[in-house]
Amino acid sequence: MTKPAPLKPVLRIDFPPGDRLGRGKIELLEHIRDTGSISAAGRAMDMSYRRAWLLISDLNRMFREPSVTSQRGGREGGGAALTPFGEELIRRFRQMEADAAAAMRADLDWLETARSTDD
Known part of the structure; x- marks a missing residue:
């Protein structure tokens, strides 16, 4: 029997009225x-x-600052780059994910022990 993948919390930040920041954008x-x-x-x-x-x-x-700057294609081709804010956004989001998982570790462990292994 294959062991199921470990439980993993998923972080999403809602910016009312309808914007979201989550792992896909990051x-x-x-x-x-x-x-x-x-x-x-x-x-x-x-x-x-x-x-x-x-x-x-x-x-x-x-956000007040852009995360990405882009350049249209042409003879040299286009491209995109992260701004310093974009780099910091990634770093902080990934840290929030790690912090949330650490804060929930005991509860996640409990859920894991209570989890059914039936497919």
């Missing part, structure tokens, strides 16, 4: 950081360029 930022490209970041997450661009547009609108 992962997209990480891919942009790693690839220098919104389209490559979208492909890495199996999403269209348009969807990736809309998510980045949302992020840039949600």
Whole structure:
């Protein structure tokens, strides 16, 4: 019998009236950081360029400072880069995830022991 994957809390921050910050947008930022490209970041997450661009547009609108700067294609090609704020946003979100998991560790352990292993 295969052991099930461990329980994992998922962090999402709601910004009323309807914006959200969660692991998907943060992962997209990480891919942009790693690839220098919104389209490559979208492909890495199996999403269209348009969807990736809309998510980045949302992020840039949600905060006083942009998370990503982009340059249109041309002879040298386009590209995208994280701003210092975007880098800090990733760092802080990942730290919030770790802090939340640590705070819930005893309860997660309890849930894990009570979890059914039936498929």
